[in-house]
Amino acid sequence: MNETERLDRLRSSSLKVTPKRLEMYAYLSEEDRYISAKEVLEYMRDKHPTMSFDTVYRNLKSFAEEGLLEATELDGEKSFRVTCSANHHHHHLICRNCGKTKLLDLCPMRFVETLDPEFEVVDHKFEIYGYCKECKQKGLN
Amino acid sequence: MNETERLDRLRSSSLKVTPKRLEMYAYLSEEDRYISAKEVLEYMRDKHPTMSFDTVYRNLKSFAEEGLLEATELDGEKSFRVTCSANHHHHHLICRNCGKTKLLDLCPMRFVETLDPEFEVVDHKFEIYGYCKECKQKGLN
DNA sequence: TTCGGTGCAAAGGGTTTGCAACCTG
DNA sequence: CAGGTTGCAAACCCTTTGCACCGAA
Numbered sequence: 001m002n003e004t005e006r007l008d009r010l011r012s013s014s015l016k017v018t019p020k021r022l023e024m025y026a027y028l029s030e031e032d033r034y035i036s037a038k039e040v041l042e043y044m045r046d047k048h049p050t051m052s053f054d055t056v057y058r059n060l061k062s063f064a065e066e067g068l069l070e071a072t073e074l075d076g077e078k079s080f081r082v083t084c085s086a087n088h089h090h091h092h093l094i095c096r097n098c099g100k101t102k103l104l105d106l107c108p109m110r111f112v113e114t115l116d117p118e119f120e121v122v123d124h125k126f127e128i129y130g131y132c133k134e135c136k137q138k139g140l141n
Numbered sequence: 142m143n144e145t146e147r148l149d150r151l152r153s154s155s156l157k158v159t160p161k162r163l164e165m166y167a168y169l170s171e172e173d174r175y176i177s178a179k180e181v182l183e184y185m186r187d188k189h190p191t192m193s194f195d196t197v198y199r200n201l202k203s204f205a206e207e208g209l210l211e212a213t214e215l216d217g218e219k220s221f222r223v224t225c226s227a228n229h230h231h232h233h234l235i236c237r238n239c240g241k242t243k244l245l246d247l248c249p250m251r252f253v254e255t256l257d258p259e260f261e262v263v264d265h266k267f268e269i270y271g272y273c274k275e276c277k278q279k280g281l282n
Numbered sequence: 283t284t285c286g287g288t289g290c291a292a293a294g295g296g297t298t299t300g301c302a303a304c305c306t307g
Numbered sequence: 308c309a310g311g312t313t314g315c316a317a318a319c320c321c322t323t324t325g326c327a328c329c330g331a332a
Contacts, residue, residue: 016286016331037321052289057322059287073214077321093260102257108249108267116243118274119234120282126249126267133259141261157306157311178296193314198297200312218296 001029001085013066020048024059025068025082034072034079034099072127074099095132097140104128142170142226154207161189165200166209166223175213175220175240213268215240236273238281245269 001009006029010017027043028035037056044051060080063069069080072094079099084090093102108126115121131141142150147166151158168184169176178197185192201221204210210221213235220240225231234243249267256262272282 018287018331020288050289053322054290054324055288061322062287093257093262095260096263102260104253104256106249106252108247108252109269111247111249111252112245112269115234115245115269116274118277119236119243119271120277121234121269121271122237122282123270124268125270127265128250128253128256128262129264129266130260130262133257136259136261141263159306159312161313191314194296195298195315196313202297 001082005085009068013063013068015062015066020044020051020055021059023047024056025063028063028069028080029082032081033101034074034081034094036074036077036079038077040080091126091128093128093130095135096129097131097135100132100134102132142223146226150209154204154209156203156207161185161192161196162200164188165197166204169204169210169221170223173222174242175215175222175235177215177218177220179218181221232267232269234269234271236276237270238272238276241273241275243273 003026006022006025007017010022010025015021024040024044027040037053037060040060041051041053041056044056060069064071064080068083070083071078071080073079074094075096081099081101084103089107091104091107093104095101104126109124135141144167147163147170148158151163151166156162165181165185168181178194178201181201182192182194182197185197201210205212205221209224211224212219212221214220215235216237222240222242225244230248232245232248234245236242245267250265276282
């Protein structure tokens, strides 16, 4: 995602565009993996020593509510990644060590036909966990 | 699950069988739904006023490590249910209100063929969320 | 100018840990 | 009897909130 697209996405939300938000969002979109709040703060602190946990949490929450981020739990911590620009519904393979993801071009919901008709489905989750090539080579699996 | 099976399962783990563990496990297996630590504590407090958070957390963790329980996140809280006795791999529909589950006799992994061969798969998660008949009738969806 | 964003400090909530007493196997 | 289990208290960590000031629109 380039800078123009990032700005467009942020502006199309109901959130004000502040320098810190722009930088947080840029960081998240450049990394393209699931990142914890702690990691985001560490990154931001380098450039803005006064950056606080509150702002990071508040912005991650706002971003997620606006649909700019997706969340999952990685190693016990809530982690976030930018919503994929792929315009079709899909899922991910997720590296348990570095959070890196690979697009999985399949949704199991198309195979689920025999659901209880009295159960109202509102959401689903399909994630495959493991270790990416790079982390395996480093022996981190 | 009857009392005999519960005892067998607990004994086959590496955990000692104490009255409180037995009762916690009985409660979880009778309910057959995802239950939060808080709920478990409330239930246990009725019979054992001295029951503490620590013991509930420790036992839930031990049970899960022994494979006696499965965990998911429900409404922001880690919740647990007894591992199904169904002897084949499967997944669940989960009611977002009461945690009740329905067995889903399908695993999407059999449709996943085109995985990156360099990604080492170690686990996966497939859950369908929604509202069960009873909760819908009560307007809790 | 207005309303939302931010930093600070403090509180909150869920979860974990050290320790001494207790109990299962 | 030994080693795991429990209750208590305290600590811990992540996350949220109230408030005053600042800044985007």
